[in-house]
Amino acid sequence: MPGYETHEYDVLIVGAGGAGLRAAIEAAAAGVRVGVISKSLLGKAHTVMAEGGMAAALGHVDDRDNWRVHFADTMRGGYYLNNWRMAELHAKEAPDRVRELEQWGAIFDRTPDGRILQRNFGGHRYPRLAHVGDRTGLEIIRTLQDHAVQQSITFHMETTLLTLLNSGGRCVGGFGYERERGRYKLFLAKAVVLATGGIGRAFQITSNSWEYTGDGQALAFQAGAALRDVEFVQFHPTGMVWPPSVRGILVTEGVRGEGGVLRNNEGKRFLFDDVPENYRSSTADNAEEGWRYTQGDKSARRPPELLTRDHVARCIRREVRAGRGSPHGGVFLDIAWIKEKLPNSVEHIKKKLPSMYHQFKQLADLDITQQPMEVGPTTHYFMGGITVDGDTQMTGIDGLFAAGECAAGLHGANRLGGNSLSDLLVFGKRAGEHAAAYASNHAAVGASAVGDQIASAIQRGEAPFERGAQGENPYAIQHELQEMMQNLVGIVRTEDEMEQALGAIAGLRQRAAKVGIGGNREYNNGWHTALDLDNLLTVAELVTRAGKERRESRGGHFREDYPDKDAEWGKVNLELSRGPNGAIESRKIPVRPMPEDLLQAIEENK
Amino acid sequence: MATATFRIWRGEGEQSAYVDYPCEVEEGMVVLDAVHRIQATQANDMAVRWNCKAGKCGSCSAEINGMPKLMCMTRLNSLDLSKPVTIEPMKAFPHIKDLVTDVSWNYEVKKQIPPFHLRPPGADGTWRAYQKDVDRPQEFRKCIECFLCQDVCHVLRDHHMHEKFIGPRLLIHVAQMEMNPLDDGNRLEALKDEYNIGYCNITKCCTKVCPEGIHITDNAIIPLKERVVDEFYDPLHKLFKIFK
Incomplete structure (x- = not known):
């Protein structure tokens, strides 16, 4: 059996995106030994792709904003299935997390009086997103990365966990491998934070990005932790649809925040026809008012393009299905039209949306300052x-914490744009703080306590090589799973299709058990x-099982057979966990009274 | 569907060589799509570093037909497909395997550079800064750390002076702090003596390959060189310092 290296920490952080880095900084500040594992190189995690901004009620652009409005917006956006305690903490603490970034070297776009500028975004009543053009995620991850490497933190780049380790009912570390030389690594820790x-x-x-394979969720599930709200997957309304090879790449909501509009092939702004009841009073009913809103007119209501993502995505799908879509199966997103309003529109668009300008220019030969883009829904975020625990971020397993996208609660059935970056920082910090406190009160265990778990992880790691290149092709199984999930458990779901999906997953599981790979362990993408x-x-399987069980439509979960x-x-969250025989068990957990x-x-923000 | 040939650098160390792979190509594809297709069907164990496939993370840097580029942002229709397309790892860093290089040097050097240091707040207890004053450092903060500029820098690539020179990526890292109105650190002496900014002879190769279009030489390196000259070599400035 191959050997392994051993590393010991007080707190082990799994993931080096926004949540993981913020947790690491906080834990290090508490004076404990911190190790961070990242699946990629530092600074490349998916946070880097966030575009529009980070929601925080700073009130710099509209002083009517405060945490109570942000809280109410978040709850309404999540259809009140959110963990309200998390929504409360998030709304209260996000402004400090933004300011702190600035004090660590982030440079946000500025208001005319020299403060952090904020922009409009879907579902947020006031301009609330601190941003840097359309590359806010890059700014945040670079700031955290540059700050974190100066602290006493050990980084293990390009390292992935195979399993969490358990001893005496506590999580006591993890076992995994590093990519470069393919060596196995044992991480013993008193507390573990998942931020995957x-x-x-x-x-x-x-x-x-490729890393988003549900690692933290699956590791926690296998370790016996409960997962909730997993039926809620966010399909972002605007991904690129052409050319085929770039299908799915994000087109920021910031385009709409800056005045971009959605049209069908008849040139009609179709979202005006379908405004949900609970947003009607706060939504503009004509184009002129919508434009004024995007330009900061406080008396104007928001254009329907800035309704929540679940709604906009479904409306786009409807237009395409009805034959009113664009040539490549999307609809038109037009920011070029603002030249009717702004004499310097070309420069304005390039300044406000530089990445979008380059992305379309380079990948689609299209100049967004002159022509409309073609866009359609793309899988974007996992609310579940x-x-x-809302305050400490501890999971159902002692010593195991989770923060950021891999944890659930803040967003309920649907996430508002901009609430993800703030989620990472608010709850990354909390997870780091509480994990450090937990570690200070608990003893470490030795490798001997987890010997069997290590042996079985190595066995699992070696199995694909034993079967060799003649085994099942891992890429083929992955592609089939992706295609199947897209078709059967995507933006619109039915009982029959999800039943079919469960059958398909079982079949793919059997094939995955025979997966094989040639070559050696050194930087072998096929092995990974x-x-x-x-x-x-x-x-x-978790998403499908929960989707099948929730027989209604709400937020990111839409069922054609139960469309209402x-x-x-509306009174329960679904919680799934692993039963004694390994099967998935589900429970309805009543929403706690607020x-x-x-x-x-x-009430005051209705 | 047309077929093109991709000549990919495979192997580790001395054992490395080009291997030709035929691959079907379609409209709109980028180089990384072709590499993925080859990896999934003909070369399962091929080492490729990539993440976002959207030009935002800077992971998939390589040399395509000899030109340093991001594989995810290089359209096949920008290349001559009647000849094999060569894809090689970056040359200025140690090779690991296939298309992957060891870029850890960049991380180690960056860690040694004095970090951002917050200046005291203004009279109102906050830190105000105006857009016109942050436009320049924001340009440098667009950097996605793809290290293509390091890859083409003669000082690093041809003269292997990694011990003495920090390269364009890290010079703009210094520049974004030096030009940040909220920073009061001073890295000028280090620029002169440790980072040896003088080694840069402004051939602008770094600027040409930057996928973010950052004006590395004109907007960062030259102004930093000027600051160093003003600080250490300007006779009037020296006199002024003596009498101060």
């Missing part, structure tokens, strides 16, 4: 994830793909 991001790679059309399959299949919201389902003050915050 989402599951977008379970679908064919996605804005997510590991169940955590083979080892990620377990996680992808686990999260795919159901009041009873304290009076929070109910009032919602």
Whole structure:
């Protein structure tokens, strides 16, 4: 059996995106030994792709904004299935997390009076997103990265976990491998923070990077933690649709925040026809008012393009299905039209949306300052994830914490744009703080306590080589899973299709058990793909099982056979965990009653 | 569907060689699509570093037909497909395997550079800064750390002076702090003595390959050189310092 290196920390952080880095900084500040594992090189995690901004009620652009409005917006966007405590903490603490970034060297775009500028975004009542053009994620991850490397933190880049380790009912570390030389590594820790991001790679059309294979969710599930809200997958309304090879790449909501409009092939702004009841009073009913809103007119209501993502995505799908789509199966997103309003529109667009300008110019030969873009829905975000305590981010397993996209609760059934970056920082910090405190009160265990778990992880790691290149092709299984999930458990779902999906997943699981790979362990992408399959299949099954169970439509979960919201389902979260025989068990967990003050915050912002 | 040939550098160390792969190509494809297709069907164990496939993370740097580029942002229709397309790893860093190089040097050097240091707040207790004052450092902060500029820098690539010179990527990292109105650190002496900014002879190769279009030489390196000259070599400035 191959050997392994051993590393010991007080707190082990799995993931080096926004949540992982912020957790690491906080844990290091508490004076404990911190190790960080990142699946890629530092600074490349999926956070880098976030574009539009980070939501925080700073009130720099509209002083009517405050945490109560942000809280109410987040709850309404999530159809009130959110963990309200997390929504409260998030709204209260996000402004400090933004300011802190600036004090660590981030340079946000500025207001005329020299403060951090904020922009409009879907579902946010006031301009709330601190941003840097359309590359906010890059700014945040670089700031955190540059700050973190100056702290006492050890980084293990290009390293992936195969399993979490468990002893005496506690999580005591993880076992994995590093990519470069393919060596196995044992990480013993008193507390572990999962910050591994989402599951977008379970679908064919996605804005997510290759790392998003549901690692944290699957590791936690296998370790016995509960997951909740996993039926809620966010399909971002605007991904690129052409050329085929770039299908799914994100087109920021910031385009619409800056005045971009959605039209069908008849030139009609179709979103005006379908405004949900609970947003009608706050939505503009004519183009002129919508434009004024995007230009900061406080008396104007927001254009329907800035309704929540679930709604806009479904409307786009409807237009395409009805034959009113663009030539390549999307609709038109037009920012070029603002030249009617702004004499310097070309420079303005390039300044505000530089990445979008380059992305379309380079990948689609299209100048967005002159022509409309073609866009359609793309798998973007996972609202569901590991169940955590709202204050401490501890999961159901002692010593195991989770933060960011891999944790659940803040977003309920649908996430508002801009609430993800703030989620990472608010709850990354909390997870780091509480993991460090937990570590200070608990003893480490030795490798001997987890010997069997290590042996079985190595066995799993070696298996694809034993079967060799004549085994099942890992890439082929991954592609089939992605295509199947896209078709059967995508933006619109039915009982029959999800039943079919479960059958397909079972079939793919059998094939995954025979996956083989040639070559050696050194930087072998085929091996990595083979080892990620377990996680992808686990999260795919969880999403499908929960989707089948929730017989209603709400937020990111839309069922053609149950197209309406159901009041009873509005009172419960679905929670899934691993039963004693390994099968998935589900429970309906009633939504906890909200304290009076929070109910009032919602009422006053209706 | 047309077929093109991709001549990919495979192997580790001395054992490396070009291998030709035929691959079907379609409209709109980028080089990384072809590499993925080859990896999935003909070369499962091929080492390729990539993440976002959207030009935002800077992971998939390579030399395509000898030109340093991001594989995810290089359209096949920009290449002559009647001849084999060569794809090689970056040359200025140690080779690991196939298309992957060891870029850890960049991380190690960056860690040694004095980090951002916050200046005291203004009279109102906050840190105000105006857009016109942050436009320049924001340009440098667009850097996605693809290290293509390091790859083409003669000082690093041809003269292997990694011990003495930090290269264009890290010079703009210094520049974004030096030009940040909220930073009060001073890295000029280090620029002169440790980072040896003088080694740069402004051939602008770095600027030409930057996928983010950052004006590395004109907007960062030359102004930094000027600051160093003003600080250490300007006779009037020296006199002024003596009498101060």
